Amino acid sequence: MDNGKIGQHISGQFNKELEDIRNKVLTMGGLVEQQIEKAVQAFANGDTELADEVIKQDNIVDALEIAIDRECNQILALRQPAAFDLRLLITVIKVINELEIVGDLSESIAKMAISLSDIEGSKKDSYYELQHMADLVKGMLHDSLDAFARMDVDDVATITGRDENVDREYVSIFRQLITHMMEDPRNITRTINVLWTVRALERIGDHACYICEHLIYMMKGQNVRHSTQEELQKILEKGKK
Template sequence: MSEKHLSSRFEADLDLLSSKLLEMGGLVEAQTAHALAVLNEFDSALVDDVLEGERRLNAMEIAIDEEVCQIIARRQPAARDLRFLMATSKCITNLERAGDEARKLVKRMRRIHRDGVARALNIAEIRVSGEMALNILRRALDAYARMDAVAAAQIVRDDEAIDNELRAFVRKLVTYMTDDPRTISIGLDYLFIAKAIERIGDHGKNIAEFVVYAVKGADVRHAHRKQLVSNASGV
C-alpha cells in the first residue's frame, strides 16, 4: 500500500473522529439549552430529554475514546497528530461532564417544582451566566472544528465573566437568606444550580485550552493571560 494512500486513510480517520466529537458536542449544546429552558419555565418533557440524552453521552464518550485508542495503536502518530488525538480524548471527557452538569441542573429544578417551594427570588444572574456558559461551549466547539487557537484563547479569557455574574448572585443570595430564613432551602438549591452552570462554562473553557494545545503544542492550563495570548498566537 502506498505512503500516500496510508496518509489519506489516516486523514480520513481523523476527520471521522472530529465529526463524532462535534456530534457529541451538538448533543451537549442541546442538553444545556434544554436545561436553561427548564430554569426559565419548568417542563417535564425537557427534563426527560436531558436525562435520556445524558445516557447517550455516556455511550458516545466510551465509543469515541475507544476510537482514539484504536487510531493511536494502528497509526502510531507523532507530533501534531498525536496532540490532536490526546486533545480530542480530553475534550470528550469535558463534554460528558458538561452533560452531567445539565442533568444535575434539571434534577434540581424538578425537585424545586415538585416540592413547591419556589419563592420570589430574582435569579437574573443565573440566567445570564447560563447563556454565557452555553455561548462559551458553542464557541469552543467551533474553535475545535476549525482548530483555531486564537479564538480558543479568547474563550479562555471570557470565562471569567461567568464567575463574576455568579459571584454577584451569591452575594445577593446571602442577603435573601439573611433577611428571610424561609428562602434558605430554595436558596441552596439555586446555589447548586449556579455551580452546575459555572462548571459547564469551565468545561467549555477546558475544551478551548485543549484546542490551543493541539494546534500550538503548549499546555495553557492555569496560564496567565499574557502567556495564553502568546502561546495561541505563536509570538
C-alpha cells in the first residue's frame, strides 16, 4: 500500500491516526463487498439463511460508519488539519456514507430474497443476467476502493466509464421483466421483487462512481460531482500532463 501522501507529518501520532482511519474504511469496504455478494447469492438461490446473515451484518456496517465518522470528527477538532489532510478526512466522511448506502441496498436485496422465497413461481428467470450485473457493480466498487487505498486517480475514469454497461444491462433486464409480467400477470408480484433488486444493483454502480468522484476531490482538490464522463476524463488527462 503506497501511503505517499500520508506519513509526511511531524507528528507520528497523527500519521498513525490517518493510516488507522484509512484501514478502517478499507475494512468497511471489504465487508460491504461481501454483503453484495451474499445478498445476490441469497436472492439467486432462495437462501433465506444467507439473507438473514446479510441483514444482521448490516448492523456491523452501520456501526463501522458511526465509529469512523466519529474518529474523523475528533481528528478535525483536535488536529485542525489543512490542505490534503483536511480533504482526506472530508473524503472519508463522504466515502463511508456511500458504503453505508451500498450496505443498505444489499440489505434490501436480502429482504427481497426472503419475500421472494414465500412466493411461488419459476425461480430462474433473469437470475443469470442479474448475476452478471452484480459482478459488474461489485467490480466497480472493488476497484474504486482499491484506487482509494492506493490514493491513485489514474484509472478512475475507466471505473466510472463502466457504469454505462451497468445502465445498458439495467435497461435490458428491465424490458425483459416487463415482457415477463405482461405474458403472465401471475408473475407480477415476484417480478416486481426482481425489478427492485436490479434497481438496487444499478444504484450500487452509481455509488461506486461517487466514491471515484470523492477520490478525485481528495487528490486534486476539484469537485467533479455532476461532471459527465467526458469532462471527468479531460480533468484527469490535464493532471497527467
